Every structure is written in structure tokens, then in C-alpha cells.
Amino acid sequence: MTTLSTPSSALQRVLAFPVTRIIIAFFCVMVPFLLVQGIAFKLLEHKSLVVKVCQFLGICCSYALYCYYVHKVEKRDVSELSHDNAAREFFGGAFIGALLIGSIMAVLAVLGAYHVNAINSPSVMVAPLIMHLTVGMLEELLMRAIFFRIIERSLGSVIALLLSALAFGAGHLVNDNVSVVGMATVVSTGLLLAAAYMNTGRLWMCVGMHAAWNFVQGGVFSAAVSGGTVHGLLESTFSGPDWLTGGAFGVEGSVLSLLVTAAATFVLLMRAKRNGRVVLPYWKRAA
Known part of the structure; x- marks a missing residue:
């Protein structure tokens, strides 16, 4: 009965x-x-x-x-928001994010596609810094701490990586000046940030990486960030084909950004696999 x-x-x-x-x-x-x-x-x-x-x-x-x-x-x-190593992981992630976007801008400058025309007062970076820190904290809490983490615990890391990256990309479809390469880079960045979360099990590296990636683009180099224009420290212009500069969508629409984020994602995923951070789906764990 x-x-x-x-x-x-x-x-x-x-x-x-x-x-x-x-x-x-x-x-x-x-x-x-x-x-x-x-x-x-x-x-x-x-x-x-x-x-x-x-x-x-x-x-x-x-x-x-x-x-x-x-x-x-x-x-x-709330282990994903643990204070243990929070500062080290946040600033480490910020360094990685700044390094990735900085290397892309350096290549564009060497190729003659990025030109600095003037230097503004450092005070212009305050508003973009606060804005991108807020955006990084919000999107990482939603997409990594909630969406990725909960799906990973049930369906495993691989499915969680794919679904969270696609959801992250879909969330940017409403942005201005969307391009195919730009959306591919956003999806790749979603994979990168999820891979960073897998390596630490905490949110701080993701927030630092996300905030620095956006802030350095707009707040320092004055490049459009996911289609939105920002006036930063370096008053600048771009020249060259959209596939290289990213066009109106910003540097994220450049094939350089797609290649760099994909390479960084591969490195972090290999590190996560080596350290046993890949979660199997529930049916394989049960077996």
C-alpha cells in the first residue's frame, strides 16, 4: 500500500x-x-x-x-562566498582579466588598429570602476554562484559549462551593436568564468576577472564594452576591419578576443580536470 x-x-x-x-x-x-x-x-x-x-x-x-x-x-x-583567500582570489582574477584584455589591446596597437589621441584625468575612471565592479558582482552571482553551481551539482560540470555559457551569451543579445564574433566571445567568456569558478569553488576570482576585463576595456582604453560606449583614461580611436577591432560592439567583437578567451578557458579547464574539480552528472555518480 x-x-x-x-x-x-x-x-x-x-x-x-x-x-x-x-x-x-x-x-x-x-x-x-x-x-x-x-x-x-x-x-x-x-x-x-x-x-x-x-x-x-x-x-x-x-x-x-x-x-x-x-x-x-x-x-x-555559503562556501562559494567564503572569506578564505577572498582578497587573493579577487585580485588574482583581476590581474588575469586585465592581462588578457591588455594583451589584446597591445596587439591591436602594434598592428596599427588602436590609436591613443589624448590622456584624460584619472578621475574619469571612478564611475566605470564602480559600474563594472557592480556588474561583475551581479552577473557572477547570478550566472556562476547560482545557475552554474546548481546545475553542476545535478547534471555535472560539462552540461553546466555549456548551459551557463549559452545563457550568459543569450543575456547579451539585447546589447547594442551585437555581432556574431562578439556573441561567440561572450559565450567563450562565460566558459572562462565558469572554469575559474570550478578551480576555486568560490566566486571571488570570477568577480575580479569579470570586473577587470570590462573596466580595463572601457575605463582605461575607452573601448566599447559589449556594445556600450565608455569614456576612459585614454581617449582613443580604432581603425581597421571589424573582425580585427570588433567594430561598434567593441573589442569583444574581435577575433583576437575570441582566441584569447578560448585559450585561457582551455588552460583553466585542464587545470580543473588535473585537480579533480570536474563533477560527474548524478546518474554517473550513482553508478
């Missing part, structure tokens, strides 16, 4: 379902961020530095509510 499940056990099964957890976690992250951002937009000028500071504070609230979600729903310590 089959007994009916009690409501509590049924609720536990629903909460244990990966899609349910992704939806709840996304909700916990986006609500405080959008609430704080909406209030800031209502009371302040949209482009003011204070608004960007408020957005940063909003994502800090999102991190706090995400921790509450993990404790209450997943009932575990």
Missing part, C-alpha cells in the same frame, strides 16, 4: 529541485538590487556617480539576501 507524502516532505522535494532553487535564488538577488536601483533612479540623475554607488550598495544587499537563501533553503554554509 502506497502512503501519501506529507506536505513538509513534498515541499522539501520541490525546494530540492534545481529549477526551483535557481528561480528562488534569482528572485532573492534581483529584488533588492532592482529596488535600490529604482529608488536611486527616482530620486537622482540616472548618470550621476551617486546612482552608481547606490547600485553597488544594492548588489551588496543582494549578496546578503543570497546568503540568507542558502542558509534557509539549501541549509548549508
Whole structure:
């Protein structure tokens, strides 16, 4: 005779379902961020530095509510936001991100495709720095700490890598001046950031890498970032074919960016495999 499940056990099964957890976690992250951002937009000028500071504070609230979600729903310590080695991993990731985009810009300069016309005041980098740190924190919390992590625990690393990278790319389809190469680079970058998460099991390297990649593009070299124009430290112009410079989408639309991110992804994935960080899907673990 089959007994009916009690409501509590049924609720536990629903909460244990990966899609349910992704939806709840996304909700916990986006609500405080959008609430704080909406209030800031209502009371302040949209482009003011204070608004960007408020957005940063909003994502800090999102991190706090995400921790509450993990404790209450997943009932575990928030290891992905552990303070252990946080500074080292964040600045290490920032160094890698800056190095990758810096090497691309150096090649463009050597080829005569990037030209510096003037140097602006360093103060122009403050707003892009806050903005890209906020964007990096938000997107990494959503795409790596939530989407990738939850799928990986169920379906394994390979499927999680592919799905999270495609979702990351799909999220950029609404950007201005989208190009085929640009979208391929964004998907490759999604793989790169997921590979970084696999190597540490924490979010800090991903946030540092993501924020530095975007900030150095716009805040330093004044290149368009995923289709959005930014005025940074170096007042500059590009010349040459779009496949090399990236065109209006920015340097991410260059084949150089696609090659560099793909190579860096391969290195990190090999390192993750060597260190036993690749998770098998649940049916293989059961076997």
C-alpha cells in the first residue's frame, strides 16, 4: 500500500529541485538590487556617480539576501562566498582579466588598429570602476554562484559549462551593436568564468576577472564594452576591419578576443580536470 507524502516532505522535494532553487535564488538577488536601483533612479540623475554607488550598495544587499537563501533553503554554509583567500582570489582574477584584455589591446596597437589621441584625468575612471565592479558582482552571482553551481551539482560540470555559457551569451543579445564574433566571445567568456569558478569553488576570482576585463576595456582604453560606449583614461580611436577591432560592439567583437578567451578557458579547464574539480552528472555518480 502506497502512503501519501506529507506536505513538509513534498515541499522539501520541490525546494530540492534545481529549477526551483535557481528561480528562488534569482528572485532573492534581483529584488533588492532592482529596488535600490529604482529608488536611486527616482530620486537622482540616472548618470550621476551617486546612482552608481547606490547600485553597488544594492548588489551588496543582494549578496546578503543570497546568503540568507542558502542558509534557509539549501541549509548549508555559503562556501562559494567564503572569506578564505577572498582578497587573493579577487585580485588574482583581476590581474588575469586585465592581462588578457591588455594583451589584446597591445596587439591591436602594434598592428596599427588602436590609436591613443589624448590622456584624460584619472578621475574619469571612478564611475566605470564602480559600474563594472557592480556588474561583475551581479552577473557572477547570478550566472556562476547560482545557475552554474546548481546545475553542476545535478547534471555535472560539462552540461553546466555549456548551459551557463549559452545563457550568459543569450543575456547579451539585447546589447547594442551585437555581432556574431562578439556573441561567440561572450559565450567563450562565460566558459572562462565558469572554469575559474570550478578551480576555486568560490566566486571571488570570477568577480575580479569579470570586473577587470570590462573596466580595463572601457575605463582605461575607452573601448566599447559589449556594445556600450565608455569614456576612459585614454581617449582613443580604432581603425581597421571589424573582425580585427570588433567594430561598434567593441573589442569583444574581435577575433583576437575570441582566441584569447578560448585559450585561457582551455588552460583553466585542464587545470580543473588535473585537480579533480570536474563533477560527474548524478546518474554517473550513482553508478
